[in-house]
Amino acid sequence: MTRPPRRIVATPAAWAVWGAVTLFFVGVAGVIGSVLVNSFGTRWFDTWLPEGYTTDWYGQAWEEFTLLPVLGVTLMVCLLVTGISVLVGVPASYVLARRSFYGRRAVYLMFLLPILMPPITYGIPLATVLYEYGFAGHLSGVVLANLVPSIPFVILTMTPFIEQIDPAVERAARVCGARTRQVFLRILAPLLIPGILASSILVVVRTVGMFELTFLTAGPDSQTLVVALFYSMSASGIRAQQSVDAMAVIYTAMMLVLLVVALRFVNPTQLVARVKEDPE
Amino acid sequence: MTPVALRHRLAERGIDARLLLLGPAALFVAALFIYPFCYGIAVSLQPAEGGPFAAYQSFFADAYQRDTIATTLWIALPAALLNVLASVPIAYRMRGRFRGKRVLTTVLVVPITLGTVLTAEGLLNFLGPTGWFNRVLLGLGLVDAPVSLTHNYWGVFLSLVITGFPFAFLLVLSYLSGIDPSLEKAGAVLGAGWAQRFFRITLPLLAPGLATTFCLTFVLAFSVFPSAILVGDPSGTTRVISIAAYEAAYVRYDYAGGAAAAIVMGLVELVVIGLVLGLRGLLYTGSTSGGKG
Numbered sequence: 001m002t003r004p005p006r007r008i009v010a011t012p013a014a015w016a017v018w019g020a021v022t023l024f025f026v027g028v029a030g031v032i033g034s035v036l037v038n039s040f041g042t043r044w045f046d047t048w049l050p051e052g053y054t055t056d057w058y059g060q061a062w063e064e065f066t067l068l069p070v071l072g073v074t075l076m077v078c079l080l081v082t083g084i085s086v087l088v089g090v091p092a093s094y095v096l097a098r099r100s101f102y103g104r105r106a107v108y109l110m111f112l113l114p115i116l117m118p119p120i121t122y123g124i125p126l127a128t129v130l131y132e133y134g135f136a137g138h139l140s141g142v143v144l145a146n147l148v149p150s151i152p153f154v155i156l157t158m159t160p161f162i163e164q165i166d167p168a169v170e171r172a173a174r175v176c177g178a179r180t181r182q183v184f185l186r187i188l189a190p191l192l193i194p195g196i197l198a199s200s201i202l203v204v205v206r207t208v209g210m211f212e213l214t215f216l217t218a219g220p221d222s223q224t225l226v227v228a229l230f231y232s233m234s235a236s237g238i239r240a241q242q243s244v245d246a247m248a249v250i251y252t253a254m255m256l257v258l259l260v261v262a263l264r265f266v267n268p269t270q271l272v273a274r275v276k277e278d279p280e
Numbered sequence: 281m282t283p284v285a286l287r288h289r290l291a292e293r294g295i296d297a298r299l300l301l302l303g304p305a306a307l308f309v310a311a312l313f314i315y316p317f318c319y320g321i322a323v324s325l326q327p328a329e330g331g332p333f334a335a336y337q338s339f340f341a342d343a344y345q346r347d348t349i350a351t352t353l354w355i356a357l358p359a360a361l362l363n364v365l366a367s368v369p370i371a372y373r374m375r376g377r378f379r380g381k382r383v384l385t386t387v388l389v390v391p392i393t394l395g396t397v398l399t400a401e402g403l404l405n406f407l408g409p410t411g412w413f414n415r416v417l418l419g420l421g422l423v424d425a426p427v428s429l430t431h432n433y434w435g436v437f438l439s440l441v442i443t444g445f446p447f448a449f450l451l452v453l454s455y456l457s458g459i460d461p462s463l464e465k466a467g468a469v470l471g472a473g474w475a476q477r478f479f480r481i482t483l484p485l486l487a488p489g490l491a492t493t494f495c496l497t498f499v500l501a502f503s504v505f506p507s508a509i510l511v512g513d514p515s516g517t518t519r520v521i522s523i524a525a526y527e528a529a530y531v532r533y534d535y536a537g538g539a540a541a542a543i544v545m546g547l548v549e550l551v552v553i554g555l556v557l558g559l560r561g562l563l564y565t566g567s568t569s570g571g572k573g
């Protein structure tokens with residue numbers, strides 16, 4: 001007996017769904033594409049494409065916006081934020097994953113709040129406090145501000161990761177006489193490396209893209225790339241639109257490189273939330 | 281009671297020296313989040329002139345400030361709703377395995393990582409009066425004059441869709457793939473059509489996840505700041521509450537006013553989230569995997 005042939009023609013619902021997805025992607029491609037094309041164009045007013053192409057805008061952007069120090073600051077902030085938040089966050093997530101104690105839910109909520117609050121809400125009082133103590137306006141203030149969402153983020157991504165490591169391994173080590181420090185360094189650390197790598201890359205992606213907190217705490221010599229981009233955009237008219245776009249393309253390229261690196265270690269959905277892959 | 285006995289009694293409740301590992305993280309969050317927050321509340325209650333609630337009073341008395349709450353909700357709620365509601369049918373269709381799923385999800389992540397500043401720059405070019413979008417519309421003869429989509433409500437709304445939709449979609453997709461397909465198959469065997477399967481089986485199991493997704497997307501949309509300035513109309517239709525807070529603190533140097541606006545912002549957001557999560561509490565939240573039960 002033959003099976004009925006599979007229908008090739010898609011249902012109207014499928015058309016609608018794929019149509020919406022295509023529309024969305026066309027929009028995204030248009031958004032990125034127009035920035036990219038504009039950054040290479042000489043003059044582009046009322047035509048489909050620019051009159052000619054040049055790479056001068058990149059040189060101009062590089063010099064006008066002093067991109068080298070800006071990139072240096074961005075890199076520095078990312079390294080410090082990631083390093084500190086992993087060092088501080090991983091031990092905390094170990095406790096949260098392994099122990100049940102009085103007040104555990106309250107502690108968990110405390111770590112959840114900075115992620116749930118809009119950055120501007122706590123950013124303004126935080127920036128005021130940081131100015132009070134003389135941190136804001138410098139690299140240290142930017143790093144401190146960026147730690148606020150990063151540490152909870154590391155904790156929230158690492159806790160489920162530690163939960164799925166068999167506690168019997170640790171117990172065995174303890175039976176053999178290992179102290180907490182040895183259990184951490186010799187047993188847990190090697191097992192945790194993939195998780196730590198994944199969550200630190202996510203922290204880097206979030207820190208490079210974090211606009212509000214850096215914007216509120218950065219001084220003139222501690223701007224990250226996204227803040228410098230914002231300033232050059234909101235002061236448009238002074239500088240050629242194309243050189244702002246060239247800077248935007250540099251930012252995009254940096255983000256895409258990070259993304260490609262991140263996706264080697266994590267599943268796309270993890271960039272949004274820690275969720276399990278489909279079980280099959 | 282001897283100290284040893286106390287230590288044992290505490291250890292029985294799970295409190296011992298290893299909890300100290302929580303210390304640094306708790307200290308950071310306390311010093312950099314809770315303390316500034318309390319400080320902000322204290323500052324907002326000590327305005328330069330007037331009683332302790334003068335900053336709040338002037339926020340609510342001035343229509344230019346007060347209306348920012350409505351403006352923000354009017355941008356954030358529709359954007360978050362659209363993002364979540366559009367994700368459901370699309371994720372429902374794509375929850376199975378198919379070729380290119382990984383590529384698709386990867387491409388979807390791109391707008392999230394680009395962030396609002398770059399999206400704003402792109403939207404200005406793409407949707408502007410001489411941008412590609414208006415050229416296509418004019419070329420197709422759909423409109424006579426360029427549609428104005430930047431420097432107004434729609435620019436901000438679209439920027440929130442571009443960054444928020446992939447976020448909502450990936451979350452919904454992950455919730456959907458957590459629902460055991462055999463539940464729906466059982467429904468199909470018993471003669472349920474697709475509508476019945478979706479509305480009676482999948483949707484009730486998915487609803488709590490949708491509530492969570494809505495909250496997270498709403499938080500993103502509610503704190504819209506850069507795109508409201510860059511592609512919006514920051515002194516008119518898209519003067520969101522974060523702009524009001526920023527202006528008070530950094531343009532007028534009215535720290536009490538800025539802190540008050542920031543705290544009103546946080547409270548409004550918590551009210552919306554509380555409502556949604558309260559409704560979520562009425563739903564079934566349990567195992568979504570099939571079993572012998």
